[in-house]
Amino acid sequence: MSEEPKRGEDCPAIRVMMMPRDTNAHGTIFGGVILSYLDQAGAIEARRHCGDRVVTVAMNSVEFKQPVFVGDVLSFYTETVQIGRTSVRIRVSAQAERFAHPRGAVDVTAAEIVYVAVDAERRPMRIGRTSQS
Ligand SMILES: CC(C)(COP(=O)(O)OP(=O)(O)OC[C@H]1O[C@@H](n2cnc3c(N)ncnc32)[C@H](O)[C@@H]1OP(=O)(O)O)[C@@H](O)C(=O)NCCC(=O)NCCS
Known part of the structure; x- marks a missing residue:
């Protein structure tokens, strides 16, 4: 067990x-199941910058550090690395609270994902603009 699960301000995007x-x-x-949650968690963070229309353009790095088991509770934490x-x-990391040891948390997965803000025609749109502007 590495550390206590994060709480409060370090609230996960998804559990x-x-x-x-x-x-x-x-x-x-x-x-692939974990990839899907990584993508969702990163998109939740990306929407804070890009608005509702945001698409995934690249998952540049994904690392599966430890296996995940049935009954584990995964928490996905996000951090904005760069706004272009x-x-x-967006960096996304996942911690597992093991079914058998729910008070500990293990770093299991990390990824860096790039999202693009798009307009109604799905063309890239400058961040900070609305699709009407
Ligand atoms: C996202 C998409 C609209 C980008 O179109 P595009 O013609 O490549 O647009 P651009 O070349 O203008 O790039 C737009 C931005 O994406 C970035 N980008 C494009 N390809 C990238 C890649 N492989 N890795 C990282 N960033 C990338 C560019 O650097 C640019 O960023 P910036 O404006 O902050 O500098 C287009 O690729 C697309 O629709 N992809 C499918 C998205 C999708 O459906 N995702 C769901 C999963 S299938």
């Missing part, structure tokens, strides 16, 4: 319990 349907052939949690003209770069 979710892993279910049997989320497993791979080895019985651990399928990486039409894109934002």
